[in-house]
Amino acid sequence: MEELITIENIVKKDNKGNPILKGISAKVMEGELITIIGPSGSGKSTFLSLMNKMADPDSGIIRFKGKPYHELNVLELRKKIGMVFQMPTMLSGTVRDNLLIGPKLFRQTLTEKEIDNLLEQVALPKTLKDQDARSLSGGQKQRVSLARTLANQPEILLLDEVTASLDPNSSLEIEELIQTLHQQQGKTILWVSHNLKQAKRVGQYTWVIADGKIIEKGHTNEVFEHPQHEVTREFIATSFDEEVENE
Numbered sequence: 001m002e003e004l005i006t007i008e009n010i011v012k013k014d015n016k017g018n019p020i021l022k023g024i025s026a027k028v029m030e031g032e033l034i035t036i037i038g039p040s041g042s043g044k045s046t047f048l049s050l051m052n053k054m055a056d057p058d059s060g061i062i063r064f065k066g067k068p069y070h071e072l073n074v075l076e077l078r079k080k081i082g083m084v085f086q087m088p089t090m091l092s093g094t095v096r097d098n099l100l101i102g103p104k105l106f107r108q109t110l111t112e113k114e115i116d117n118l119l120e121q122v123a124l125p126k127t128l129k130d131q132d133a134r135s136l137s138g139g140q141k142q143r144v145s146l147a148r149t150l151a152n153q154p155e156i157l158l159l160d161e162v163t164a165s166l167d168p169n170s171s172l173e174i175e176e177l178i179q180t181l182h183q184q185q186g187k188t189i190l191w192v193s194h195n196l197k198q199a200k201r202v203g204q205y206t207w208v209i210a211d212g213k214i215i216e217k218g219h220t221n222e223v224f225e226h227p228q229h230e231v232t233r234e235f236i237a238t239s240f241d242e243e244v245e246n247e
């Protein structure tokens with residue numbers, strides 16, 4: 001399997017010069033599904049935003065298939081490495097209009113069949129394509145948001161808490177859709193989740209980010225069953241307690 005992303009000692013500072021990411025090195029191989037967990041404010045979203053060049057590191061290098069990000073066209077990079085966020089933002093217009101946004105950036109369009117195919121991948125009925133996107137439910141919007149990213153045929157999906165604002169049922173449905181994309185299409189996925197049960201359920205590999213560093217990475221079951229780092233142990237123990245209380 002090909003090495004898709006290579007991260008070499010990246011540092012990212014806030015605008016006052018305080019480090020948010022304090023030297024992260026890692027590799028993402030083709031076809032991997034990596035869940036990323038860690039305390040709030042530890043730098044997970046900042047890390048993901050660097051992966052599709054929404055921001056640049058202050059030092060260190062990120063490569064896609066060996067090529068440094070600064071040598072790559074930003075639009076092309078974001079086409080290959082697509083991102084979905086916690087709050088799906090629908091642009092005005094129909095579901096179809098929303099799906100056409102990405103391809104339009106490349107002066108491309110989608111046939112009705114391609115639109116139907118995208119809707120099918122996210123388990124939305126075709127009849128929804130003429131509906132006002134802003135009138136959809138939260139779960140439906142998140143499906144459209146996922147389909148909009150898939151319209152660019154990305155090789156890598158970056159997911160930042162994509163089920164966090166959904167009700168438990170919609171959350172599980174989106175989770176299953178994403179797993180299907182991984183299993184049936186071999187999509188490479190970096191998935192930040194604060195739902196540890198989800199991160200454990202879906203991950204092949206898990207990275208733990210704490211205080212701007214990856215303090216632990218390994219096979220998901222290993223990380224959850226035998227955490228090596230004291231901070232991981234505490235984080236997993238306290239977070240699982242909170243999740244149980246919230247149910």
Ligand SMILES: Nc1ncnc2c1ncn2[C@@H]1O[C@H](COP(=O)(O)OP(=O)(O)OP(=O)(O)O)[C@@H](O)[C@H]1O
Pocket residue numbers: 014015020038039040041042043044045046047194
């Ligand atoms: N644009 C910014 N300017 C200044 N500080 C920022 C900026 N973005 C993030 N930070 C700070 O960087 C740190 C990491 O934030 P980040 O959003 O990456 O954490 P996170 O792990 O995603 O947290 P959460 O689990 O709450 O989503 C925080 O202390 C945050 O306040």
Ligand SMILES: [Mg+2]
Pocket residue numbers: 044045046
């Ligand atoms: Mg975050």
